[in-house]
Amino acid sequence: MSDRLSVLKTYKLYVGGKFPRSESGRVYEVTDAKGKWLANAPLSSRKDARDAVVAARKAFGGWSGATAYNRGQVLYRVAEMLEGRRAQFVHEVADAEGLSKSKAAEQVDAAIDRWVWYAGWTDKIAQVVGGGNPVAGPFFNLSSPEPTGVVAVLAPQESSFLGLVSVLAPVIATGNTAVVVASERSPLPALSLAEVLATSDVPGGVVNVLSGRTAEIAPPLASHQDVNAIDLAGADDVLAKELEIAAADNLKRVLRPQPVDNWSETPGTDRLTAFLETKTVWHPTGSLGASGSSY
Amino acid sequence: MASAFAYAPAPESRSVVDIAPSYGLFIDGEFTEAADGKVFKTVSPATEEVLSEIAQAGEADVDRAVAAARKAFEKWSALPGSERAKYLFRIARIIQERSRELAVLETLDNGKPIKETRDADLPLVAAHFFYYAGWADKLEHAGFGANPRPLGVAGQVIPWNFPLLMLAWKIAPALATGNTVVLKPAETTPLSALFFADICRQAGLPKGVVNILPGYGDTGAALVAHPDVNKVAFTGSTAVGKEIARTVAGTRKKLTLELGGKGANIVFDDAPIDQAVEGIVNGIFFNQGQVCCAGSRLLVQESIHDELLDSLKRRLSTLRLGDPLDKNTDIGAINSAEQLSRITTLVEQGEAEGAERWSPACEIPSSGYWFAPTLFTNVTQAHRIARDEIFGPVLSVLTFRTPDEAVAKANNTPYGLSAGIWTEKGSRILAVANKLRAGVVWSNTFNKFDPTSPFGGYKESGFGREGGRHGLEAYLDV
Numbered sequence A: 001m002s003d004r005l006s007v008l009k010t011y012k013l014y015v016g017g018k019f020p021r022s023e024s025g026r027v028y029e030v031t032d033a034k035g036k037w038l039a040n041a042p043l044s045s046r047k048d049a050r051d052a053v054v055a056a057r058k059a060f061g062g063w064s065g066a067t068a069y070n071r072g073q074v075l076y077r078v079a080e081m082l083e084g085r086r087a088q089f090v091h092e093v094a095d096a097e098g099l100s101k102s103k104a105a106e107q108v109d110a111a112i113d114r115w116v117w118y119a120g121w122t123d124k125i126a127q128v129v130g131g132g133n134p135v136a137g138p139f140f141n142l143s144s145p146e147p148t149g150v151v152a153v154l155a156p157q158e159s160s161f162l163g164l165v166s167v168l169a170p171v172i173a174t175g176n177t178a179v180v181v182a183s184e185r186s187p188l189p190a191l192s193l194a195e196v197l198a199t200s201d202v203p204g205g206v207v208n209v210l211s212g213r214t215a216e217i218a219p220p221l222a223s224h225q226d227v228n229a230i231d232l233a234g235a236d237d238v239l240a241k242e243l244e245i246a247a248a249d250n251l252k253r254v255l256r257p258q259p260v261d262n263w264s265e266t267p268g269t270d271r272l273t274a275f276l277e278t279k280t281v282w283h284p285t286g287s288l289g290a291s292g293s294s295y
Numbered sequence B: 001m002a003s004a005f006a007y008a009p010a011p012e013s014r015s016v017v018d019i020a021p022s023y024g025l026f027i028d029g030e031f032t033e034a035a036d037g038k039v040f041k042t043v044s045p046a047t048e049e050v051l052s053e054i055a056q057a058g059e060a061d062v063d064r065a066v067a068a069a070r071k072a073f074e075k076w077s078a079l080p081g082s083e084r085a086k087y088l089f090r091i092a093r094i095i096q097e098r099s100r101e102l103a104v105l106e107t108l109d110n111g112k113p114i115k116e117t118r119d120a121d122l123p124l125v126a127a128h129f130f131y132y133a134g135w136a137d138k139l140e141h142a143g144f145g146a147n148p149r150p151l152g153v154a155g156q157v158i159p160w161n162f163p164l165l166m167l168a169w170k171i172a173p174a175l176a177t178g179n180t181v182v183l184k185p186a187e188t189t190p191l192s193a194l195f196f197a198d199i200c201r202q203a204g205l206p207k208g209v210v211n212i213l214p215g216y217g218d219t220g221a222a223l224v225a226h227p228d229v230n231k232v233a234f235t236g237s238t239a240v241g242k243e244i245a246r247t248v249a250g251t252r253k254k255l256t257l258e259l260g261g262k263g264a265n266i267v268f269d270d271a272p273i274d275q276a277v278e279g280i281v282n283g284i285f286f287n288q289g290q291v292c293c294a295g296s297r298l299l300v301q302e303s304i305h306d307e308l309l310d311s312l313k314r315r316l317s318t319l320r321l322g323d324p325l326d327k328n329t330d331i332g333a334i335n336s337a338e339q340l341s342r343i344t345t346l347v348e349q350g351e352a353e354g355a356e357r358w359s360p361a362c363e364i365p366s367s368g369y370w371f372a373p374t375l376f377t378n379v380t381q382a383h384r385i386a387r388d389e390i391f392g393p394v395l396s397v398l399t400f401r402t403p404d405e406a407v408a409k410a411n412n413t414p415y416g417l418s419a420g421i422w423t424e425k426g427s428r429i430l431a432v433a434n435k436l437r438a439g440v441v442w443s444n445t446f447n448k449f450d451p452t453s454p455f456g457g458y459k460e461s462g463f464g465r466e467g468g469r470h471g472l473e474a475y476l477d478v
Helices: A046-065 A068-084 A086-097 A101-121 A125-129 A162-173 A188-198 A214-222 A237-250 B059-078 B081-097 B099-110 B114-135 B163-176 B191-203 B217-225 B238-248 B273-289 B302-316 B337-352 B403-411 B426-435
Strands: A027-031 A037-042 A139-147 A150-154 A177-181 A207-210 A229-231 A253-255 A276-284 B025-027 B030-032 B039-043 B050-055 B153-157 B180-184 B210-212 B231-235 B254-258 B264-267 B297-301 B356-358 B374-377 B394-400 B418-422 B440-443
Touching (some): A068 A188, A086 A101, A150 A162, A214 A237, B059 B180, B059 B210, B081 B099, B081 B114, B099 B114, B099 B191, B114 B163, B163 B180, B191 B210, B231 B238, B264 B273, B273 B302, B302 B394
Parallel strands (some): B153 B180, B180 B210, B264 B297, B264 B418, B418 B440
Antiparallel strands (some): A139 A276, B025 B030, B356 B374
């Protein structure tokens, strides 16, 4: 056993349901917390980012049009698949974040449970944030939440897996599609998550994962005219401001970086509602007047 | 055709409103001059008569007003919600009492028909305050947590198309949630906001809770950039909205934007034509089309194009354009010379690009700013009049064959504020409404508003909602 040379994994991007290398042909060295080489990760280019947006846009119609029940089952399936590969992720998170096995296991367990939590939200959020409006007139009037569209997600830099899942799951739970920029220093758990998503009935293009320099990939996403929203969780203050200015060009919805002390705490609905639009539909009801029915 | 029915003039009396020759800024409960003494004139767009001279707020005044609002915030936000509610209920009631006066005032300063200010603007203004008054002591039940907190000082910039209604949309939820406000009305329509200051006085509202700073764009820019403002709310053009989004980037200011639109009004071949025609007319000629959610693109199913256009043209020929104070007037004045020239330029471009222009015979008054109701046929999606917000009484007519084509054309715009659907088939209404990327969808009706109904856009029409429970979120730290 000890003589056997292990098979190393070539980490790749995840775009449109496929696993391409960066079109640029570039990679960068990923090390563990102590500086030991772990793998070479793709160093994504602006073109990779644009390709990912195209894939996310293509997937949006189908994913946003799927039933909420269906999306819930798909998210639950992600948890099922992760559970089976728990050991792998514990190992990767321990390496990436310099955690003990037990601490890393806590992170992975919390991340799996987070998928379950959001799986249950898909068919409940509309009743919580939408509803009928009692307008002063003979009209049916209903407000419903709808997904914003293509969301660029800059994953948290420190919490490479639980943080990533905590920002990604709420985006796709409501029917958005996502282009994720993985933690720059610790991209491997994100790239491995893509392999789980690919085998969890998540349609290709719903989640696209890029690794590389956040400061290189994020600006083309923030200024992209076919991206509807951006979550700046993984940007520092200087980059966040620059990206928010770029995002104003087509009035993207911007979720500014929020201080998060502990990703393990059960989240509220803020991340679900940050990338929802409210649509209000009116229709006359007709009414009974003195002269009889008008319907 | 214009004189098919000759109506005797039926003007609403101006005597119900007393406009002072000059007005100051309203800061910390007092009317005061601008620090640099600057003033500007506000005119009646229907006659070009000068109505009053208004103090013009500069940066020093913005500082003063924000400081007053900051000072007032401590007590106002600490007040029990039930007490804040009563102030807002008072304001709602006083607006109802003074609604005729305010309607005439608004018509004079804005140029819109008295029929609209009397029957739409003012009732909605009062209703909006009455609605949000009731929220003030129920915020813990609104779904934003057990103890949602106000943000602080709200800087609010509003447009000229519904001056008092936009003020109500901004101020009512802000005060209900415990914020204090500095509001900048538009430079062409400052009067009703200044009358509102007097209503605050009558209601006994603590000083500094509401501050009104008339001025131009630079005043608004100074307000939204002010470091001690916690919340920015803007209604206006998409270009300015983007500029504001850049200004607040990198700050903790919460931002909501309600911007432009290019609403599609879709008429299917099974629609009740007469009702649809009324809806089309209401959709684009309400308030002279100076409405962000106007149905400015008419999408007609090809098979009924000719029939619908005949009916529509017949109906347009009966619209009465003229004295906004006349109770029979349908189409009032364009708000300003500047807006009139924007409309004129775009319409000329529409002709130059090959669309076919039509207006009913229509006598234009000799003074004031006017534009005859206009429609364009043979419009393609590439035409500028089908892409740009005209913000005037100009309708672009396009055609489609299938529901999918209608949806594709309706969504083919950077905007996403409103849309209309006309058909007798229920499943088609729901399917099409579902596919439209717009914040408000009116089916078999158009331009309906209510304080309980969230209003706001998708895409470049802005973000955030005004109205309803949703409207509270913009002013809460959630």
